[in-house]
Amino acid sequence: MLDPGQGYLSDYRRNGFVAGLPIFTRAEVAAIRSRIETLEADHSEGAGGHDLAQFFRVNGHVVIPFLAELARTPVVLDAVEGVLGPDLLAWSVELFIKEPGSMKTVSWHQDITYWGMGETDDEVTAWIALSDVSVEAGCMRFIPGSHKGSIARHEDTFDADNLLSRGQAIAGVDETKAVAGPLRPGEMSLHHGRCFHASGVNYSSDRRIGLAIRYVTPAVRDHAPGRDWALPVRGEIPAGGWDCLAGPRALFHPADLALYDRILAGQSATLSEGAEQSVGMYAKGEAK
Numbered sequence: 001m002l003d004p005g006q007g008y009l010s011d012y013r014r015n016g017f018v019a020g021l022p023i024f025t026r027a028e029v030a031a032i033r034s035r036i037e038t039l040e041a042d043h044s045e046g047a048g049g050h051d052l053a054q055f056f057r058v059n060g061h062v063v064i065p066f067l068a069e070l071a072r073t074p075v076v077l078d079a080v081e082g083v084l085g086p087d088l089l090a091w092s093v094e095l096f097i098k099e100p101g102s103m104k105t106v107s108w109h110q111d112i113t114y115w116g117m118g119e120t121d122d123e124v125t126a127w128i129a130l131s132d133v134s135v136e137a138g139c140m141r142f143i144p145g146s147h148k149g150s151i152a153r154h155e156d157t158f159d160a161d162n163l164l165s166r167g168q169a170i171a172g173v174d175e176t177k178a179v180a181g182p183l184r185p186g187e188m189s190l191h192h193g194r195c196f197h198a199s200g201v202n203y204s205s206d207r208r209i210g211l212a213i214r215y216v217t218p219a220v221r222d223h224a225p226g227r228d229w230a231l232p233v234r235g236e237i238p239a240g241g242w243d244c245l246a247g248p249r250a251l252f253h254p255a256d257l258a259l260y261d262r263i264l265a266g267q268s269a270t271l272s273e274g275a276e277q278s279v280g281m282y283a284k285g286e287a288k
């Protein structure tokens with residue numbers, strides 16, 4: 001387990017985020033990145049009516065075995081266990097890729113706003129840099145302590161250059177209080193589901209690649225409406241609000257693709273609640 005004496009837990013609790021935790025060596029990062037880029041080279045068309053970019057952006061762990069494996073990385077789970085306790089599920093595995101020269105950004109938001117999890121403290125994102133995620137490359141910025149408040153009002157922008165599904169944004173964030181969380185390749189940040197965060201354009205000459213794994217505890221959906229799915233990754237998962245996944249059978253296995261569709265339909269209903277236009281769930285040609 002990462003040593004709580006290193007201060008990462010007290011930083012996380014005080015600020016709602018912590019950055020710079022060492023997870024993968026440079027060689028491990030290169031191997032992971034190469035697997036991602038091989039998938040891009042060989043399977044950009046995706047499968048089952050979804051292109052690869054959509055799988056990368058949402059729930060890739062349902063159909064890509066390698067992404068499910070990454071959600072079980074012991075050193076990541078050790079760090080997350082320090083925050084959430086011994087019983088853990090991975091709710092989503094996502095890749096945030098900003099190509100050099102693209103105008104993609106992420107507006108100020110709190111993750112759990114539209115996830116149907118209420119205002120829980122029991123969700124955390126482990127975000128691992130698979131490239132040099134410097135300030136220049138558009139690393140995340142956070143507002144320290146913002147997780148201590150409630151969910152703020154978000155406005156939908158549906159901006160095509162926004163990587164969020166609704167382009168949702170919190171108005172009036174005092175950016176003078178923002179703290180950047182640059183990460184070297186292989187380093188991780190953890191952020192709380194109510195911590196305000198955003199990220200800017202990638203001005204570097206390399207792709208900026210982040211692997212975001214969203215972890216929850218069994219208790220999170222006990223009082224939430226509707227269905228949702230997650231992958232048990234550590235400890236004991238008592239009967240609760242989650243439909244549990246075992247992980248994909250093989251890359252793009254037809255049964256897993258069918259499950260992917262069901263999960264997307266369920267989550268899309270939750271994510272779209274209150275929106276004035278349809279929420280694309282990152283499908284090709286729709287607002288990302």
Ligand SMILES: O=C(O)CCC(=O)C(=O)O
Nearest residue numbers: 096106111125199210212
């Ligand atoms: O990768 C980014 O720039 C933003 C990621 C993010 O908002 C998240 O992981 O919650």
